[in-house]
Amino acid sequence: MGENRSKRLEGKRAIVTGGASGFGAGIARRFAEEGARVIVADLNGEAARALAAEWGDADLGVKVDVSSAADVAALAETANRLLGGVDIVVNNAGVGHTPQPLDELSDEAFDRIAAVNMRAIYLMSKAFVPAMKAQGSGAILNIASTGGVSPRPNLTWYNASKGWVITATRAMAVELAPFQVRVNALNPVAGDTPLLKTFMGEDTPEMRSKFLSSIPLGRFSTPEDMGAAAAFLCSDDASMITGVALEVDGGRCI
Numbered sequence: 001m002g003e004n005r006s007k008r009l010e011g012k013r014a015i016v017t018g019g020a021s022g023f024g025a026g027i028a029r030r031f032a033e034e035g036a037r038v039i040v041a042d043l044n045g046e047a048a049r050a051l052a053a054e055w056g057d058a059d060l061g062v063k064v065d066v067s068s069a070a071d072v073a074a075l076a077e078t079a080n081r082l083l084g085g086v087d088i089v090v091n092n093a094g095v096g097h098t099p100q101p102l103d104e105l106s107d108e109a110f111d112r113i114a115a116v117n118m119r120a121i122y123l124m125s126k127a128f129v130p131a132m133k134a135q136g137s138g139a140i141l142n143i144a145s146t147g148g149v150s151p152r153p154n155l156t157w158y159n160a161s162k163g164w165v166i167t168a169t170r171a172m173a174v175e176l177a178p179f180q181v182r183v184n185a186l187n188p189v190a191g192d193t194p195l196l197k198t199f200m201g202e203d204t205p206e207m208r209s210k211f212l213s214s215i216p217l218g219r220f221s222t223p224e225d226m227g228a229a230a231a232f233l234c235s236d237d238a239s240m241i242t243g244v245a246l247e248v249d250g251g252r253c254i
Contacts, residue, residue, distance in 0.1 A: 008235035010035030013083040015075070015128075017066050017120065018093030020047035022193030023143065026223020027090055027230040029054070034231050037083055041066070041075055042093075066093045067115035069123055076127040085135070088234045089128050091121045091165075092143040096198040099154035110157055117161035121168060129176065138181040139234040142169045143226075144245055146189045150253045155199065162187075166245045173243030182242040184233045189249035191221040217250030 014031050018024040020042035031038045032055040042048040045063025052061035062078055065071045079086050095116045097109045121142060132138030147155055148162030169185040176183055190199050190211060197203040200211060212218060229248045232238055247253050 007035035008231060008237060009088070012036040012087045012234075013079070013085060014088035014090065014234070015039045015041055015079060015086055016090040016092055017041045017064065017124065018043075019090075020044050020051050020061070023188060023191060023221070023223050023226040024090070024092040025051055026225075026227040027092060030224070030227030030231045031088070031234075034235070036088065039075075039079055039082065066091075066120035066124065067112075072120070072123040072127050079128075085131055086128055087132075087137065088139045088141070089124060090141045090143070090230060090234070091124055093120055094143060094145075096158050097155070098198055099201045101154060102156035105157055113157055113161050117158075118164050118168075121165065125172070129181070132181045133176070133179040136180050138176075138179075139238075140172065140176075140181065140183040141230055141234055142183070142185040144169070144185045144187050146187050146247060146249045146253050149187055149245070149247070158199075169245055170243045177242060182238070184238070184242060185245040186226060186229055186233070187245050187247045187249060187253070188221040188226055189215055189247075189252045191223065191226070193223070196220070215250040215252045216254065219250060221248055221250070 009031055014036045016024050016028040016038060019028040019040035028038050028040050040048040040052045040061045041064040043065055049058040049061030052058050062075060064075050093116055095112055097105060142165050144165040145162035147159040148166045151159035166185055169183055172183040190196050200207045225248050229246060
């Protein structure tokens, strides 16, 4: 598995939320290839265990609802038991909503977006930042979105949640810098992942073509793109980079 990869994350201990599919799986897989021990935390525990088994330890696949304080506290205990602590936390779990007018989104859909895209980062920070402060090192990576930078109509509350993630990233970076804990974000454009259909409303060749026409490089973000960018930002190669929200978007935000 990735024998020609650099080992920039050798000896690092990482958690990737929403890690069993899509961008999260791309990030988790790349981290493992680069030498990290990776816990795959996902609502789909079976898929998480299957992915973790790729690097030889299915027990590193953990069923977690990141919007639940009890689940996140249990995840921290599991990380301590299995890894002896954590050096890297990737807050990748996220949900979207189908395109619709901002005044028509249901209360339930809004609350779910707030819980998974925003509250989860707060809960993960409460669970993992104290130990990072104590050890005087750590890297946190939040997965935001181009929607938080350059919003499009009919995804307003999703876009707003990702704008929150970008601001939270910058604020966290400034506050945690004295402890040598770095905090960055990635802003992917839509990728060919389970969330794509949600954002498009319908997955048809016409809708895909319309989506792709807004991306100068002419393709979707892939899990591999996200894994490469995440591995860099969470490695010592990026030791002077904090508070950055990096577009991985083929030029869409230009």
